[in-house]
Amino acid sequence: MKRALTPGTFDPITSGHLDIITRAAALVDEVVVAVAASQRKKPLFSLEERVELARQSTKHLPNVRVEPFDGLLVDFASRMEATVVVKGLRAITDFEYEFQMTALNYELDREIETIFIMSPPQHMYLSSSIVREIASLGGDVDQFVTPCVSKALQAKFAK
Numbered sequence: 138m139k140r141a142l143t144p145g146t147f148d149p150i151t152s153g154h155l156d157i158i159t160r161a162a163a164l165v166d167e168v169v170v171a172v173a174a175s176q177r178k179k180p181l182f183s184l185e186e187r188v189e190l191a192r193q194s195t196k197h198l199p200n201v202r203v204e205p206f207d208g209l210l211v212d213f214a215s216r217m218e219a220t221v222v223v224k225g226l227r228a229i230t231d232f233e234y235e236f237q238m239t240a241l242n243y244e245l246d247r248e249i250e251t252i253f254i255m256s257p258p259q260h261m262y263l264s265s266s267i268v269r270e271i272a273s274l275g276g277d278v279d280q281f282v283t284p285c286v287s288k289a290l291q292a293k294f295a296k
Contacts, residue, residue, distance in 0.1 A: 141221040144171040148180040153260035157225035174207040194283040211246040
């Protein structure tokens with residue numbers, strides 16, 4: 138069985154993330170959406186909330202599951218018996234960062250391969266931070282996230 142990880146903070150999961158996850162799911166037997174704790178990023182949503190939102194947003198994909206993780210991605214990949222990491226690329230800035238991370242992961246575990254999937258034009262500008270900012274200013278984010286995420290953002294910023 139070919140198992141891939143699609144790692145990220147997913148704070149929150151967006152349509153761009155879902156595009157990459159869906160396309161990855163067509164390439165392998167199973168995709169594990171690896172939701173990173175990422176406490177240094179000070180996420181808006183707790184790890185548990187991000188995992189639940191990702192689970193609700195991907196429930197229509199039968200070969201996708203969502204798992205939280207903390208620590209090194211290569212260690213988590215090994216525990217999950219994943220041999221592939223799938224990352225989305227939006228712009229040159231993504232490439233530079235992801236290229237560096239891929240090289241480091243390769244040095245840590247040469248058994249794990251990284252595959253990049255280019256975001257389609259309609260998602261190239263989309264990021265979780267932009268969605269959070271729009272939502273924090275009372276803007277409509279429905280076109281960028283699933284209904285459950287939109288509702289969760291509204292609840293967070295209503296306080």
